[in-house]
Amino acid sequence: MQFALPPRRTPIAPPYARSSRFSLQRRKQLKAVAILGLALLTVFFLLSQLFYTSTGTPAVPAGTAGVVIVTVLDRAGFSDDYIQKIVKNREDYAKRHGYTNFFANVSDYETALDNAPRSWAVVPAVRHAMASHPYSKYFFHLDAHSLIMNPGKSLESHVLEKSRLESLMQKDVSVVPPDSIIKTFSHLRAEDIDLIVTTDEEDMCPGSFILRQGDFAKYFLDFWFDPLYLSYNFAKAETHVLDHIVQWHPTILARLALIPQRIINSYSKDSSGAAVDGVYKDGDFVIRFLGCDTDTKRSCEKELEPYYRLWVSKLKHE
Template sequence: MSQFSRFKKPLFLVLMVTFLVFWIRDNSTSTQVGGGRPDVNEALKRSQSKSAPRYPPSLLNRYVYGNGRGDAQGDSTENMAWWTRLFYRLFNWHSEPKIVIILAANEGGGVLKWKNEQEWAIERLSINNKKAYAKKHGYGLTIKDQTVAKRYSHEFREGWQKVDILRQAMREFSNAEWFWWLDLDTLIMEPQFSLEDHIFNRLNNITDRTLQDFNPLNIPIDIPYVDYKEEVNLLITQDCGGFNLGSFLIKNTEWSHMLLELWWEPALYEQKHMFWEHKEQDALEALYANQGWIRSRVGFLPLRSINSFPPGACSEFQGDKRFFYDDKENDFVVNMAGCNFGRDCWDEMQHYTRLLEDKNRQWFSRLFH
């Protein structure tokens, strides 16, 4: 052992320097998850400083960080012991995510009104939910700020930002293979499901390539120049009203870049936004209906695989199991789409957050509750 004793001091110094570097980095830079953009929580704190939201702390982070404190600030690595955080940073220093989750938050509250306290709480719950999931599976997470941009606000067409943000994310994460867009009013209810096991490894078994079985918009089923042998590059779902873009996956390919360029064509969002009720969704439906090269690479997932609805959505189809969330069948994601039209978004978010907490409690905690 004496021959190694001379290395003890240099090794100790190297470890101390490494620790100091990561400690300074953690405390001097904005938090990032899986290579994503800087965390928006600090911006949320600043914007809420005058009137902090009052909502149950138990709903915040018990299921995210497992500390039971309801602390919503910062990245989950901040709650680790220093040595655990050190190894976490070391082994993830150079990793580039192959799957990136895109979550768009609107700090300004839109062009029609400013956010109230409950809307702030919903945003933070949703963000923490996606941060925890991305960390658990090693995915990237980028939180894009949908502020009131002048180029959108004059026509109340903020939905078009979705296409622009996708293009930005593909430039930012040029080596990523897939991007998963999630609206803010969604919750991942089964965080143990990876996208690989839940979707990609069984893609051929769960994907429809045609509208033969379900076609709520009565889009023409057959058009010329469609080749369904081509690989799927866009995975979407349909609800009772047509295409649903609250949760969808797009592959990082030349085809996808061409689609986004055409989707962002000014002739669509400038000339048709007054005619299309659902904005960018109607544009995609029109492209799918008329362009064979687009239809060739689109696949339809069952709605409940990534986009289950709560009761009240698609009200004319109540009781139809194709649409609505069922916790007994472990539906992956719940999308509270349209909750601000006649429903209570905060009540729904509380309900599904409590359900999520209960579903993911550790076995030993159930002995005392």
């Protein structure tokens, strides 16, 4: 018996099969896309190098000042002549060392102060300076009622150089004199420091301090200027708030260096509350007329005048 063989099936090409010609074209397209993608990545990398260093941090544009001097002027109640003397003093110092000045007016921050004491303006002013000079490394706030008396001293050699700062740092001492139980850390090194400040007989002294640009600086200033602190009736406003946050927040204390008062904050003989060896002596970096604007028996303009004349005389003999 013979059996019929099943009919052969003619192979049918899959409905989506591509011709070899189409596959070749597709490979060419993919190769072109890959080359284009590589080219774009290369361009992106090259452009990024224009703005970032090899460590991934923003590159500093040429001509950027390493130090910005922040001075907050309160024009209410002071003559133009007095203000111009302060400005001239700062401009001379900045020019000598390649620094730049940031002059702010208290009136610029009245909305932010929201009826808080006008002395609070220092905090938003420094924050403003940092935003205006994002590539500068250090911000030196010096109270307007102060004069730089020894302009030959750069901040680098006088304070900021590693060996110099480590020799100045006061370790394991009360943060707020005379006997705060909270003390400065003894293990800190110069590279750990973002905030450099002094104390007088009773408090920390925000009238003269140095702050290093960075995330800590922004955090510190925002925390210091918290609306809760502004609304609280601290007797010495921003000074007592600084005393408080440094003592109770180790994140801040871990970035803090206390240095001797006369290094950046010598008080005039008419200013009360100076630390031991905190009164101005000839040759000191600055003189500060603390309280001359709040004591009705004193005059900032009269106290400034003899020291301003002395400063001008020194300039003439250089």
